[in-house]
Amino acid sequence: MFYLTEVEDHIRVEPKLFGLPTLEAVDMQLRETYLDYYDKELGQVISVIEVLEVGGGVIIPGDGAAYYKTSFKLLVWKPEMHEIVYGAIAEIASFGAFINMGIMRGMIHISQTMEDYVSFSKTSTLTGKATKRSLKEGDLCLARIVAISHKGEEPKIGLTMRQPGLGKMEWIKEDQMKKEKEAKKALAIEAKTTKKSGGKK
Incomplete structure (x- = not known):
């Protein structure tokens, strides 16, 4: 913050x-x-x-x-616990990803990059098995600070993207569009049901 x-x-x-x-x-x-x-x-x-x-x-x-x-x-x-940060993926490794927050870098463990089983590829990307979502260098993301360690000259910041509203910006947009589509579908079904019952619920 x-x-x-x-x-x-x-x-x-x-x-x-x-x-x-x-x-x-x-x-x-x-x-x-x-x-x-x-x-x-x-x-x-x-x-x-x-x-x-x-x-x-x-x-x-x-x-x-x-x-x-x-x-x-x-x-x-000053990094604060549970703070949401915005940055670009600076490096992909077999154990996770490093994100450049402009002022400092944080680390996202591979298990915290997305809600999926994630694997590291030879092309230096992290890919979800079920969702097929991929994370690579340069991707813009939102993450939450979940750990701060002050061993050494600079703090080590641990991040997660396994929470609603977090992750790669494209994923967030996709999830938002999916929710809007589901909401419209639910409203359409409700309107159809109301019409069939003569306007009575």
Whole structure:
């Protein structure tokens, strides 16, 4: 989920930026420091939106940089359990698929790709035995986050597409059209039955 969050930190401004106005130097250092930064509590930093306040600078003996107590606003994305995400299949493997969510990648185990028995083919596609539905690199999908592990520098995100309204976009459209067709058929049968009974149910 996307958040706008305010953060307070002591920003280490390198000597190469000393010739700039303090606010500009801090802003540049923030963008460099927080580029692709991930924190378990904060999330993945997408952008430094605004520098809100910069305090006085402090130089620590033995360190040529200056430290400024700074409050600033960040745009972050933090994966949340049960959140629905949209992305493209980036890679197909024998054990499942990796989906690129733009900011991070998640993994869908082969058993969670669709409501079917799924097999991996030599053409790097996952195919359902009964439905004949296939999943390949580049397919656009909706998935739900079902697991988040923070072992390592980046979180490992587990996803599922075995729920109504999830999966490859074409499948979702097909299912929706099927439901609409079934609903129209049911209404037609009901109207026909009502007509035969003289308008009485």
